[in-house]
Each structure stands twice: as structure tokens, then as C-alpha cells.
Amino acid sequence: MYTFYQMWGVTQPEEARRIIESQRREAVMENPANLEEQAICLVGRDVYATLIKGYTEKQWGRACTELPASIIKRLPVRFTFDNNYFNDRYQGIPVGGYNVLIKGLLDGIEWRTGCNYLDDRAYFDGLADEIVYTGPIDEYFGWSLGFLEYRSLRFEQEMLPVSNYQGNAIVNYTERTVPYTRIVEHKHFEPGNGAVLSLPYTVVTREYPADYTPGSEAYYPVDNKRNRDLHAAYQDMGRCNVPHTWFAGRLGSYKYVDMGQAISSALKLSKALL
Structure with a gap:
């Protein structure tokens, strides 16, 4: 609501809702084909042009009309003056930061840094019955089917x-x-x-x-049909060839997830393996 007040001078949720509904009706898109159309269907043209279009295009390096509609569906739209991004009842980060949390999780566990699993896969595979791999799944298979973006x-x-x-x-x-x-x-x-x-x-x-270029840090999977199909093919390859290796995290599962979702999926996988 604070955003709507800055844009239109409205103070009542119903006023903002009427403006957005009017702009959504003008769009008339039953099946949004791309991010731009999906965003306009969600919040109208004003909010899209002011807050979404420029940010999204510089973030993803391509026009909003070239991005899938699914990306924008994860953004919450609310008619309240609560400026928090998420609706979750409990929100926060670990006291002292994530380094403190991870140090506690690893207490009493053998761990190593400064080594690359892919450089000596046979050795590391011999250390455990199950492997959880959180690097890029296409790199794991030597990019044999092609590069994920x-x-x-x-x-x-x-x-x-x-x-x-x-x-x-x-x-x-x-x-x-x-x-x-x-x-x-x-x-x-x-x-x-x-x-x-x-x-x-x-x-x-x-x-x-x-x-992104090979060797640089991969942060965000590019969600489009070509990459989804390629990732599915790599997953099939994993199930057939390495049944005791589990691909997890943003890079292994090739999903753009928030931190809460990442932790939740890690806990579910841990319970399944244990």
C-alpha cells in the first residue's frame, strides 16, 4: 500500500485494488505467454513499468517478453502497509549470520574445503554410501548433453x-x-x-x-523450456547411471528458490536419506 500511495496518492486498499483491476481488465490476457504479460495481469501496467520491467531486464539480461511467465508468479501482491517482502509468520536470519549456523551444524563432523569433488570423484564416492551433490548438474556429467544457462x-x-x-x-x-x-x-x-x-x-x-561463463559463479538458473527439458534429461541420466547420488540445491535441482525453500528441501532430502 505504501507503494500504491507513492504512485497514485491512494490511502485505502479498495482504491488501489480498483486501479489495478482496471488496468488488468484493459490487458485482457487469459493465458500470459511471457513475464511481461503475466506481470501486467498481476499488478497492471503502472506497477509493472515502474518496479518490475527495468529491474527484471537487467537482472536476467534479456527483455521481459523473452522470459517465461512463471518467474513473476513468485512475487507476492498485498494490499497492506506491511513493507515486509514475505508473508511468513517467522522471519529472520541466524544470530551471527549463516557462518555461525553452519559451524554449529558441522560440529563433530569431518569436513574439507579447498577441494573439488569432480577432480577425484572415485575417491570421494568411496567415502560414503550416498552422495549429495549441490554443484551444477550439467558440469557433473561433463556437459555431455549441452550447457544449462x-x-x-x-x-x-x-x-x-x-x-x-x-x-x-x-x-x-x-x-x-x-x-x-x-x-x-x-x-x-x-x-x-x-x-x-x-x-x-x-x-x-x-x-x-x-x-555466466564456465568458471564463474552460477547464481540463477534461467527458467525456460529449453533449459527445463535439458535439466530433465540430466536428471534421467542421473537416475540411470548414478542411483546413489542426489542432486540438490539451486544448481543441482536447477530451481530458483528462496532461502527458506532451500532449507526446507534440504531437510526433506536429509530425512529421506536417513
């Missing part, structure tokens, strides 16, 4: 001589002309940590969308 990111970090730069952990920049998609100010991830918040400096990170 991903989007990557580039990070630009800066320490600033101010105690508070933007007043929030993350601010998104939806304009197409701004080259980065968001700025992260890390100290705001722990709003109750007065010692950190009162420091006379702050660290910010700007995130820039980037093309």
Missing part, C-alpha cells in the same frame, strides 16, 4: 565513513539505467546489535548482474 553476479564492496548509509539491510534499484540491482548494508542484518550499529563506519556491497 545461468546468470551470475559481480560484487563491488566499499567501506564508508558514516555510521548509517541507507537505513536498511537491502535497498533494490528498479531503474534500468542504474547498473546495479541492489545495495546491501551488512550491519542492518542484526538490528539488535547496538555495538555494530553505533560504529562510525559501515560496509556496503553493490550487486551487478553479470553474464
Whole structure:
């Protein structure tokens, strides 16, 4: 509602709903064929043009008319003044960050870093009855059926001589002309940590969308029919050839999921294996 108030000057949910419904009726699209059509059907042309089009096109590196409608269906649309992104009853991150959580999970467990499973697969396979692989599934099979598409990111970090730069952990920049998609100010991830918040400096990170090339970090699967079909073929190959290997995570399952969904799927897979 705060967004609708800024755009149209409305203060009542029904006022905003009427504007959006009017723009949706003008669109007249029963079966949206792409992201642009789906977005307009959800929120009308004004919100789409102001908040979605520019951000999405720089994030994915292609026009909204070339992206599948399914991508935009994960965005919530609400007529409240609650500015939280999610509707979940419980929201947050681990106290001290994810490093603290993972350190606790690994307590008493043998772990190794700085090694590549694919460089010595036979050795690592011999260590366990079941393997959970969370890297790119196409790389696991040597790209034998072709390359899956991903989007990557580039990070630009800066320490600033101010105690508070933007007043929030993350601010998104939806304009197409701004080259980065968001700025992260890390100290705001722990709003109750007065010692950190009162420091006379702050660290910010700007995130820039980037093309993915083999060897760079793969962040976002590109969800279209070609990639879905190719991933399904790799999954079939896995079931037939490596029945004791499980492909998980964003890269193994080739799904764009939020952190809560990622943790949930990991817990379900763990229970199934145990």
C-alpha cells in the first residue's frame, strides 16, 4: 500500500485494488505467454513499468517478453502497509549470520574445503554410501548433453565513513539505467546489535548482474523450456547411471528458490536419506 500511495496518492486498499483491476481488465490476457504479460495481469501496467520491467531486464539480461511467465508468479501482491517482502509468520536470519549456523551444524563432523569433488570423484564416492551433490548438474556429467544457462553476479564492496548509509539491510534499484540491482548494508542484518550499529563506519556491497561463463559463479538458473527439458534429461541420466547420488540445491535441482525453500528441501532430502 505504501507503494500504491507513492504512485497514485491512494490511502485505502479498495482504491488501489480498483486501479489495478482496471488496468488488468484493459490487458485482457487469459493465458500470459511471457513475464511481461503475466506481470501486467498481476499488478497492471503502472506497477509493472515502474518496479518490475527495468529491474527484471537487467537482472536476467534479456527483455521481459523473452522470459517465461512463471518467474513473476513468485512475487507476492498485498494490499497492506506491511513493507515486509514475505508473508511468513517467522522471519529472520541466524544470530551471527549463516557462518555461525553452519559451524554449529558441522560440529563433530569431518569436513574439507579447498577441494573439488569432480577432480577425484572415485575417491570421494568411496567415502560414503550416498552422495549429495549441490554443484551444477550439467558440469557433473561433463556437459555431455549441452550447457544449462545461468546468470551470475559481480560484487563491488566499499567501506564508508558514516555510521548509517541507507537505513536498511537491502535497498533494490528498479531503474534500468542504474547498473546495479541492489545495495546491501551488512550491519542492518542484526538490528539488535547496538555495538555494530553505533560504529562510525559501515560496509556496503553493490550487486551487478553479470553474464555466466564456465568458471564463474552460477547464481540463477534461467527458467525456460529449453533449459527445463535439458535439466530433465540430466536428471534421467542421473537416475540411470548414478542411483546413489542426489542432486540438490539451486544448481543441482536447477530451481530458483528462496532461502527458506532451500532449507526446507534440504531437510526433506536429509530425512529421506536417513
